[in-house]
Amino acid sequence: MIHRNLPMCQAVLKHHQLLPLLPRFNIKLGFGEKNVEEVCRLNRVNTDFFLEIANAYLDEDYIPQTDLSLFPIGSVVAYLTSTHDYYLHIALPKIESKISRLLEGSNLSEKERGLVAGFFDDYKKEFLDHISREEDSVLPYILELEKQSMKEEPDSGFLRSLQNDTIKEFAQEHDRLENSLENLSKLIIKYLPPFEDFDLCHQVLTDLSDLVRDLVDHAHMEDKILVPRVIELEQQLTRKFNAG
DSSP: OOOTTSBHHHHHHHOGGGTTTGGGGTOOSOOTTOBHHHHHHHTTOOHHHHHHHHHHHHOTTOOOSSOGGGSOHHHHHHHHHHHHHHIIIIIHHHHHHHHHHHHHTSOOOHHHHHHHHHHHHHHHHHHHHHHHHIIIIIHHHHHHHHHHHTSSSOOHHHHTTOOHHHHHHHHTSHHHHHHHHHHHHHIIIIISOOOSOHHHHHHHHHHHHHHHHHHHHHHHIIIIIIHHHHHHHHHHHHHHHHHO
């Protein structure tokens, strides 16, 4: 567990898993002797929010010390958007490149190679579609919802277009994305002939496992924190609209 007075350098050296998390808060290396709170303040990051996300990222059994529902929705959305960038520009391309190299150097039949490549391509398309829906529709809607909730008189046009069903559908997609990655790992481990390059195969499986874990944390924030907040705001605005 990390805390606000811990030197950030020490936190990262002890928990290298934090490295992919830092860019999501726009935090760069070169901490000097600054502690976690000082680094967060320098980068205009809410220290409590960073600590809750970082500790949950490091320990799946971590019990939040702060009610995450108290943080502004805008902070949560900004973190989720940065996480999407990590998936799209780092995590998925890295896995795709390694799978391609693994298949090229394997003794698998064309059918078996096609099975693995096709499985990943299908997953990538599903994943990109999910991210696209979030970025183009769901997250802008949520930010507008928060904006409208702060108004004395919310826009009547927006009130009539509250998208309860969109949020519920959005919350149901995450399990499928995680299960698909686990099925790809199972395909490699259980059903295919052994790969000659075991080290590269191990890297692929490790990267898949890391991404699944990251997706679980990501989905937890969306499903357990963001979605309930959205539903609550929708209900508040609906009551305000009906009262008017």
